[in-house]
Amino acid sequence: MSEARSGGLSLLRDLPPAGFEEHFLTLLERPGLRIERIVSDGQVSPPGFWYEQAEDEWVLLLQGTAELEYRDDTRIMLTAGDSLLIPAGCAHRVAQTASRTVWLALFFPPA
Amino acid sequence: MSEARSGGLSLLRDLPPAGFEEHFLTLLERPGLRIERIVSDGQVSPPGFWYEQAEDEWVLLLQGTAELEYRDDTRIMLTAGDSLLIPAGCAHRVAQTASRTVWLALFFPPA
Numbered sequence: 001m002s003e004a005r006s007g008g009l010s011l012l013r014d015l016p017p018a019g020f021e022e023h024f025l026t027l028l029e030r031p032g033l034r035i036e037r038i039v040s041d042g043q044v045s046p047p048g049f050w051y052e053q054a055e056d057e058w059v060l061l062l063q064g065t066a067e068l069e070y071r072d073d074t075r076i077m078l079t080a081g082d083s084l085l086i087p088a089g090c091a092h093r094v095a096q097t098a099s100r101t102v103w104l105a106l107f108f109p110p111a
Numbered sequence: 112m113s114e115a116r117s118g119g120l121s122l123l124r125d126l127p128p129a130g131f132e133e134h135f136l137t138l139l140e141r142p143g144l145r146i147e148r149i150v151s152d153g154q155v156s157p158p159g160f161w162y163e164q165a166e167d168e169w170v171l172l173l174q175g176t177a178e179l180e181y182r183d184d185t186r187i188m189l190t191a192g193d194s195l196l197i198p199a200g201c202a203h204r205v206a207q208t209a210s211r212t213v214w215l216a217l218f219f220p221p222a
Contacts, residue, residue, distance in 0.1 A: 033219055
């Protein structure tokens with residue numbers, strides 16, 4: 001029997017260095033599905049900027065904290081382990097991120 | 112401006128109690144995509160049992176540790192943050208899990 005070996009791609013080790021921009025890494029892409037890792041270090045959406053996406057997005061915070069804001073002023077705090085569906089067309093922005101915040105984001109066609 | 116509120120579904124809080132069986136929770140289901148959370152507490156695949164699935168499976172270990180085994184005796188240790196694609200038809204079994212191990216598993220059609 002062969003020895004156990006460390007496997008897979010770690011989404012939390014060897015993070016890219018913090019910089020001006022967030023880091024986006026496509027982990028897997030299929031028809032109707034894209035998996036991304038996003039590393040944030042305090043970046044937020046520009047004031048007045050709203051994401052309004054053609055795809056549904058399902059996010060899972062893996063590390064750090066983040067705050068999402070919707071156009072009705074609802075604000076959602078996310079900590080590690082929190083998941084959320086952002087339906088296509090739902091205007092939202094990232095109001096706050098801690099340093100070394102790691103997101104998993106899935107994009108797929110709306111229901 | 113409304114107050115920040117805690118949001119989304121935590122995949123790590125309020126875990127179901129450890130028992131004889133693993134806990135499977137479907138988080139989202141769409142044509143061509145299923146997102147599951149799996150909570151393991153030491154369970155392993157029965158000796159000689161191999162998963163050979165019709166779908167591709169992408170797993171991400173959120174908490175704990177686990178060991179996957181392939182039919183060629185390759186063993187893969189996974190710790191929190193490790194991700195792995197298990198292609199459809201690839202015979203594998205779960206050789207080891209720690210208590211309170213939490214997996215995110217995505218299932219989608221093979222490439």
